[in-house]
Amino acid sequence: MLDNTLPLLARGYAWLPDLSRRTGPGAVRTRLMGKPAIALRGPAAVGFFYDEDHVRRRTALPEPVLSTLFGKGAVHTLDGAEHRKRKELFLKVLKDTAGVTALADRVADEWERSCKEWSDRPRVTLFDEVSVLITRAVCGWAGVPFTDGPGADARMTARDLTAMVDGFATAGPRHWRARRARQRQEERLARLVEDVRSASGKTTGQGGPPVTAVEAVAVHRDADGELLDPRTAAVEILNIIRPTVAVTWYTVFGAHALHRNPALRQRLATGGEDYARAFAHEVRRFYPFAPFVAGLAPRDVEWHGEHIPEGALVLLDLYGQNHDPALWESPYTFDPERFVGREPGRDELVPQGGGEASQGHRCPGEDVTLAVLSTLLPRLARLDYRVPDQDLRIPLNRMPTKPRSGFVIAETH
Numbered sequence: 001m002l003d004n005t006l007p008l009l010a011r012g013y014a015w016l017p018d019l020s021r022r023t024g025p026g027a028v029r030t031r032l033m034g035k036p037a038i039a040l041r042g043p044a045a046v047g048f049f050y051d052e053d054h055v056r057r058r059t060a061l062p063e064p065v066l067s068t069l070f071g072k073g074a075v076h077t078l079d080g081a082e083h084r085k086r087k088e089l090f091l092k093v094l095k096d097t098a099g100v101t102a103l104a105d106r107v108a109d110e111w112e113r114s115c116k117e118w119s120d121r122p123r124v125t126l127f128d129e130v131s132v133l134i135t136r137a138v139c140g141w142a143g144v145p146f147t148d149g150p151g152a153d154a155r156m157t158a159r160d161l162t163a164m165v166d167g168f169a170t171a172g173p174r175h176w177r178a179r180r181a182r183q184r185q186e187e188r189l190a191r192l193v194e195d196v197r198s199a200s201g202k203t204t205g206q207g208g209p210p211v212t213a214v215e216a217v218a219v220h221r222d223a224d225g226e227l228l229d230p231r232t233a234a235v236e237i238l239n240i241i242r243p244t245v246a247v248t249w250y251t252v253f254g255a256h257a258l259h260r261n262p263a264l265r266q267r268l269a270t271g272g273e274d275y276a277r278a279f280a281h282e283v284r285r286f287y288p289f290a291p292f293v294a295g296l297a298p299r300d301v302e303w304h305g306e307h308i309p310e311g312a313l314v315l316l317d318l319y320g321q322n323h324d325p326a327l328w329e330s331p332y333t334f335d336p337e338r339f340v341g342r343e344p345g346r347d348e349l350v351p352q353g354g355g356e357a358s359q360g361h362r363c364p365g366e367d368v369t370l371a372v373l374s375t376l377l378p379r380l381a382r383l384d385y386r387v388p389d390q391d392l393r394i395p396l397n398r399m400p401t402k403p404r405s406g407f408v409i410a411e412t413h
């Protein structure tokens with residue numbers, strides 16, 4: 001069987017759906033990065049995938065992904081007790097309702113401030129502006145100051161954080177930009193962690209409980225009882241602020257959805273929290289972001305009669321599951337009604353992984369994602385703007401993708 005790494009990089013989100021159309025229903029067998037690989041989808045597959053007896057993460061992620069998107073030593077790469085202990089840190093910071101609301105309030109304030117700035121400009125690119133406003137909000141909230149050092153002002157930080165996401169699945173200039181961005185931000189945040197540790201005395205328990213995400217990371221002790229080394233601490237601070245800024249992608253997709261479905265605008269503008277949340281869920285289901293998640297079989301295992309040899313890559317096809325006609329009626333229709341008055345099942349809607357966030361690798365940032373989207377999208381629906389002619393195509397062969405123009409909005413008069 002031919003190795004599919006290059007076709008994956010070349011075809012992006014279309015790669016797995018095309019393979020599965022060719023191979024028919026059931027699991028898809030292929031080869032990736034020189035290993036046999038099997039791709040699964042569906043709620044039962046989610047249960048299988050998130051069982052550590054079947055799939056482990058250590059060594060599953062290739063170096064180019066770690067050096068751009070996640071960082072070396074990140075929570076994504078841990079298993080078992082080590083993973084659960086590190087994950088507690090994220091759950092403490094990201095599942096705290098008051099903390100998430102405080103972050104959403106900062107996003108709302110930054111939105112108001114940005115709208116005032118935009119009123120002087122005939123047009124703005126939503127992707128660029130939203131990435132900066134979320135960067136300001138999340139860095140303020142997390143305790144990451146903006147100073148004059150390399151990559152330290154809000155616009156440079158936003159550029160670095162989005163570059164890390166943009167460059168993980170490609171070769172060439174985008175990839176090297178992502179590596180440099182990560183290096184710059186890890187160095188700066190490692191220094192911040194050392195400063196916070198020495199200034200506050202919090203690591204010795206003398207400075208009171210941590211109040212910011214940076215402080216929480218600085219005082220966190222891993223399963224071995226040790227503090228994180230400053231570089232790993234920087235990696236994990238980035239694993240809070242980078243994906244929060246990545247909600248920019250979904251915000252721009254939300255703008256795209258409003259443009260393509262103008263009848264939904266009024267309801268989103270005035271429909272309150274519940275409709276905003278339903279709309280946010282549908283943006284996460286409909287638009288492509290994380291294509292799949294992957295791990296390695298720790299021993300020979302079996303999935304519905306399919307043999308998976310030890311060391312094989314197991315993929316959970318997130319994008320495929322979110323568009324599976326067996327789960328979603330008219331999956332290629334954008335329709336927030338599917339989530340009005342109902343929360344999706346745990347293993348049904350999986351743009352950010354499945355299973356329990358506290359037990360497995362499911363994204364701990366779903367509350368933050370939904371809160372930021374529910375803050376920004378109704379405000380966008382209430383904003384008076386025009387969508388000038390531009391290239392709004394969303395190429396599926398690019399990962400991650402977005403409307404090519406970045407979604408330009410212009411004043412109405």
Ligand code: HEM
Pocket residue numbers: 075076077087090094239240241243244246247248250289290293294351352353354360361362363364365366368369
């Ligand atoms: C832009 C929207 C987001 C998307 C599409 C997304 C997607 C994902 C996916 C697919 C995973 C991997 C799940 C797995 O390996 O099984 C993940 C993990 C993770 N996400 Fe998110 N995420 C988003 C937002 C966030 C936010 C806002 C945060 C933090 C504030 C966050 C922090 C994390 C962390 C720390 C992990 C690793 C969890 C672990 O390995 O246990 N994500 N995310």
